[in-house]
Amino acid sequence: MNFSIEQKDLASLTNLVYRAASNKNAIPVLAGLLLSVDPESGLTITATDMEIGMRVSAKNVDVTEPGSVLVNALYFHNFIKSLPAMRINLQYDKETAKLNVIYGRSTGFINTYRDFEYPNLPIDKMEDRITIPQAVLKEALKKTAFAAAVTHFRQVFTGILFDVKSNGELKVVASDTHRLAYFSYEMEQAISEDTKFIIPQRTANEILRVLDESDEPFKIAFNENNVVFYREGFLLMSRLIEGQYPVYEQVIPQSFSTFINIKTSTLGEILERARTMPGDDSLKMQYIQLTVANNELRINAYSELMGELDERVEEVDIEGEQDQKISFNTNYFLDAVRVMQTESEDIQLKLSGTLGPAMIQNPANEKYIYILVPLRTSN
């Protein structure tokens, strides 16, 4: 194998994929990056730990001799990114099993795996395809993935649900059971039947790393066990989370007793201040209490350890039932407000009693919904 490429291009390719390689030592080849070149398809780099797998390719290489090698992902990535920005030449020496790297008048080499058996990515038999613009996929994941549970004994809650309806509706949902983030999008195409799949949170985060704001289409294909997100020159495969996602539509409340409109920035600032109050030992979490009375909204945060904050919210508009006190986990609330800060000057908070789930929304857009269960004080 012998090829030349700009250091900058190679570094950005390895930067995309190296994290898919395994950092555990169970199966040595999985810690590797598979580099393949041929004059037709250019350079292809693959990495997988079998949970997740990525493949990138680039045409802007000069291939002198086709071939493929397997190198340690982390060593290769660290080495390549540290090289000077110039055209570099990589040559495989069969006898020594070393990958020589020539940059300017300097050289280095990286050891390769001899006689390796690298697994194929399990991406065969993937039929169902949906296509959405990158920017939409990015928005969907950015606004939902954070709401999934880091750990939960029901695995499905650690994942992000893609619920695809045959009429072309796509719903992306994540919930740790205490809050739920919901994003919907009308795709241009219809598909043959309703389908659902659940991707791990790590997969969502990896996709978010590679997405940009362009309208370039991203394709999604899946079978029972795996899903593939791909576009020209890039492919990400992931294991799907097994299990039945609960019927999330049922937990989205349909009617509300109180409607509150607030400036997103005002609410964000208050919550950031409230977050400075530590969670007391007896509560184990930071929380705020909202009081709705006399057409006023007050937000209170109290900590036995630190002190108290009591804010009268300016420019607030309240409709419906008043005289309510309702408590929320400060951080869960702030997560939603941070999403709203990216899209709307105003935020609408809909309450259904002091214990019923509340909804946080952009009043001008129903595409995104955040449901949050209030805290129950058990005194």
Add this chain to the structure above:
Amino acid sequence: MPLNQALSIIHCDLDAFFASVEQRDDPSLRGLPVIIGGSPEARGVVSTCSYEARAFGVRSAMPTAQAYRLCPQGIFLPVNMKKYIEASGQVFEIMAAYSPLIEPLSIDEAFLDITGCNRLFGSAEKIGQSIKERVCHELGLNISVGISCNKFLAKLATELGKPNGLKIITEEEAAGVLAPLPIANLWGVGPKTRQAFERQGILTIGDLQQVNIENLEKQMGSSIRDYWELAHGIDNRRVEPEHEAKSIGRETTFPRDVEDDLFLDSILLTFAEIIGRRLRKAELTAQTVTLKIRYPDFKTLTRSKTISAPSDADMTIYQTGADLFAELRRQNTSRVRLIGLSVGRLQSRSKVCQDSLFQTRVNKPVDEVLDSIKDRFGERIITRAETLLSDNDE
């Protein structure tokens, strides 16, 4: 740093308690090596042994088979818990005559805070002496008493005075008494911390007294300051009458070594149900789950995991324990002699509760229903079907 200067804390510890009760009740056992913990053929461990048996090297928590090898002439008796509980109750009654502030540490050990009791009963030494005399005369048992200005020093005084001792450590004496002792005598220093100290060249409590604590904190972390304070005889913990459990757990040693993972798994679920129920009864939640496995060669492994939010749910405890078990099984599939599950970092249930959106789909209501049925009809009336697999063990 405020110091409790007065000699206001008494630590009491009954000597070889279970064995002493047996010797008291059967005079023919007096002067003989009595070992409590079942027959040497069975697979239990020694729970207590008399001082005569200790001379042979027998210790608490040692397998009875090993105790038998060390002391074949030993008299092995089963644990008669009912009898010990009764005796313990009588001892605590005597202690309660001197102070309302009693913190039981176990069935045979307690702290008393006698602040303000001197007017009624005289000096701390007098109170200690009269507890000893009453326990000896009225109950026929020896109790060791340690007196000092705080809990750490009082307990240390008991240890240094045993058996049947009455030892006082005054604040002035503290540093001198502590200095020659090995670092492991500090409260909370286990093998790991001891090794960490030894790597810093700190072998005795005296060595720790000498160090510059700011420098040591930089190297070993800020928790090291607690040990440094203890080394200087400073301990500000109060005697807490309602002593809260630090962990709740269950373990079992099998009559025969087990290799059936499904069976072991069902044991974990059974334990999780018992632990979850105890947590909920005590209105506590736990934040860590610990799995303990002992192999036939006595190699014992414990693995802990922190759960994302403090919990009292059976299934959360079980699932965390089962994950730890699966992890251990990937490395070692040999037979299992003992399996145990416990939860730690207990805290009172939060005053605020974050309910679930999917209320009907998660396990909280299941726990609630099981609890209410058990409350009404008894503990064994209902259980999860998976635990039935472990039932033939009992």
